[in-house]
Amino acid sequence: MAARLPTEPPRGMRDILPAEADLRDAAAETVLTVYRRYGFRRIETPALESLQLLTGGGGGENEKLIFKVLKRGEKLDLGAAVTEADLADLGLRFDLTVPLARYYAHNHAKLPDPLKAVQIGPVWRAERPQRGRYRQFTQCDIDILGVASEIAEIELILATTEALDALGLDGLTVRINDRRLLAAMATWCGFDPARHASVFITLDKWDKLSPSEIRQELEQAGHPPPAVVRMMELYGRASPQRSLSAMRSQLGTSSAEGAFAALSRIVHTVEAAAGGRFRIDFDPTLARGMGYYTGPIFEISSSRFAAGSLAGGGRYDNMIGELLARDVPATGFSIGFERVVDLLSKMQGGTARGDKRIALLFEESTPDLGGVLAAAQALRAQGYLVALERQARNAGAQRAALEKQGYDGVATVGSGGLANLQWFAERALRQSGGRE
C-alpha cells in the first residue's frame, strides 16, 4: 500500500463510530425483542442475489439502482462482452422483500406455516448521494407469509407500534388505506384502468400539495378532465381523514366491498387493542410507491416528527406465486431504521446503553500486572464494562478524554494495591456524578 491510498469510505457510504454503533445496536435489540415476543423469527438471506431475480419486476424503480457484481473466472469474457448482462451475474439486494420471496419459495418445506419472519440487515442502492441518504443502509422488516385474513395486518400494526413505542418514539398515528379501494375509487371517477398507478402517485402527495396543485398535476398528466373533477369533489368534500363509512356510501356497494370490510375490521380491532396508546386513521389518499401491493397498505408517523413516516407496509399476495407454483398470501411492515436511529440520536444526544463503563488506569511498569488484571476481571464479573488503560503522563487530559468517550468513571490502580475493588468501582461512579 502506498501512503496516498484513499482512506475515505466509498462515495455515499459511511463508517459508523462507536457511539452511533452502540445506539444502533440498542435500537435493533429493542425492536427485535418486541418482534420476538410477537412470535416473529429471525431469518437471513445472502447480500447477493442473481440479477435475474433482482431485475424480475418486484423492485420497480429500485431495479435501476442495483450494484452489479462482475462475473468471475471463465464466465467473464471481456472480449465478447457487449452489454452489462454479459459482464455481471449477481447484484447486491436493494430491499429485503424480493429476497424474502425467493427464500420462501426455496425453503418453504422446511419453514413454519405460517411464517412470521423478522429481518434486519443492510441493503444497497446506487442513488445520487444526498444528506441523510446513503448507498448502504439498514432495513428492518417483519412479514407474515401464509395468512390471508386481516389478523396478519392487525398483528403487524400492533407489533410495529409497540416496537416504536419501546424506542421512545411516541405520539404515533397509523394511517391505513387499501389498494383495492384506490382502484375502485379511480374506476368510479372514470380514470383509465391502465393509468391508475399515475393517479395514485399524485394522490399520495395530498398532504404536500394544495388541491389546485393536485388538479393541475393530474390534468398535465393527461387524465380525462371529468375524472379529475370527480376525484377532486370526492376528496375535497371532507378532510383526507374522512370516515370509512362516508367514503363507502359515496362510492356505493361497489367491487371494493372486500376492502371496506377488511379496513373496517382492522381499524376497529386495532383501535380497541391500542387502548389509546396510538391512533389509527383511515386515509383514502395513502397510496405508497411499490407496485406489488394488493390489499391494505399502511404507514406510521409520529406527532413529534412532522415530516415523513417511520414505517410503512402492506399486503402483497401475488409476489410469491410468481416464484412458487402456488399463491401464498403475504403482508409486511418495514421500519425506516436509519430514520429512527437519526431521530433517537437527536432525542438522546448520546449512548442509549445503561451499562456502567469504567476505565482502570495502571502504570506500564507495574510489578503486579496480574493484580491489575484480577481487579479488572472482578469488576467485569460484576457486570461493569472495564477498559484497562496505561496511565498517561498528563492524567487530567487523559481523564477528560475518557469521560468524553462516555466512561462513567476513571480509577487509577496505584501502588497501594487493590485491596478493595468494590471501592474502586463505587468511587469511580461517584466521581462521575452517577450518570445513568
Next chain:
Amino acid sequence: MAARLPTEPPRGMRDILPAEADLRDAAAETVLTVYRRYGFRRIETPALESLQLLTGGGGGENEKLIFKVLKRGEKLDLGAAVTEADLADLGLRFDLTVPLARYYAHNHAKLPDPLKAVQIGPVWRAERPQRGRYRQFTQCDIDILGVASEIAEIELILATTEALDALGLDGLTVRINDRRLLAAMATWCGFDPARHASVFITLDKWDKLSPSEIRQELEQAGHPPPAVVRMMELYGRASPQRSLSAMRSQLGTSSAEGAFAALSRIVHTVEAAAGGRFRIDFDPTLARGMGYYTGPIFEISSSRFAAGSLAGGGRYDNMIGELLARDVPATGFSIGFERVVDLLSKMQGGTARGDKRIALLFEESTPDLGGVLAAAQALRAQGYLVALERQARNAGAQRAALEKQGYDGVATVGSGGLANLQWFAERALRQSGGRE
C-alpha cells in the same frame, strides 16, 4: 417474474433458517457481551471498499477472491474497457482487518486512543464452494490499535478465551509464537531471508505431517539441505510444545531477544490470570498465513474439537502506517464464527435461547378477536414469546408441527373466554414437560 426464475441462493451462499438464526444471534450476543465488558466498542464499516484499497497488498491470497462491483453510469464505458480495472471500481470486503485499517486512518481524530474495536459482520470470498465453506461468511474480530506493549495481547487472549468459554466451548488451549522468533530461527538455520515465508508455510503443517514429510517438502521447495537438517534437529529434539527457555538457549541471545521477552511476559501473565480455566503453550511451529503479522501470533483450539482452531490472531504493527503518515501499533484476534456456530449446533442440537415460546390458537371466526389479542398481549407483557395462530382443522398435526418448531407450549383460546390467562401459559408449559 416468470415461474421459472431460480429460487436458490447464489452459488456458495446460503439462506439461514429460523433455528440457526436464533443460535447465531445468541452466540453473537454472548461474545459481544464479554467483549463489551473488556471495554471493546462496536464499530462498522461499509461492505464495499475501493478496489484500490482491497488490492493494496494487505490481503495476500484473498485479493484474488474479491467480488468486484461494476462501475455505474458514465463511469462505465463498455466500448473502451480492456481490463477488469476499467469495469470495476469497488469490491466486497474479504476480511475485517483491511477495512479497519482504513477506518482508523480516516477517523482517528474522532476515535478513542487507544481504540479497542469489536466488529462482527459478513465478508465475501469467491472461493471454490466446498462443504462447510461459504462465499459469504461472518467474522468476529477484536482489535486494539495504539498499544505497543504486550498488555494488548494479554487482554485479547483473556477476552477471547472468556468469550469461547461463555459459549460453552471449554477445554481451550492457546498456542502462541512470534514472527520475530520465526525469523530468527530461520536465519539461525541458514534459510534465505527472502524465502522465509515458504519455510513458515511448511512449518505450520507440523501437526499434520510427519517429520520426514516436512523434510521432504522443504527439500522439494529448493531450500539449502544444511538449513533443512538444522531445522529438523532444532524442532525434532523435543515435542513441538517444548519450553520457551529451551528454545531460547538453543538459538542463543540473538536478535529475537525482544520476542522471547514478550512471549515470556504474555505466557506467564496469562497463565496466572487463567487460573486453570485454560492452557497457554508456546508453540514454535505456529506460523499463521497472513503476511502482515510483525510480532506475537496466537491461535485457540479446544480439546473437544480436535481438528483446527476456533480463533487466531496476532500483532500487525506496520499496516496502518501504510495508510496514515505515522505508525500505529495494532493487535487483533478473530473468532471463526461459522465454525463456532457449527460446533454449537452439534452440541446443542437446537435453539440456544432460554425464552418461553407459546402458540396461542384461536378460531378464525371468533366473535372476540379483541379478547384473543388482549390475551396474547398480557402474556407478552410477562415476557413470553407468543405467536397467534388460527386453529387448524387437524389440531393434532398442528400441535405436533408447532412443537417441532420449538414452541414450549400450545394453548387454545376456546369459546369459554379468557378469564385466566396465567393458567393458559402455565398449562401450555406444563404440557410441554417444562422444556428449559
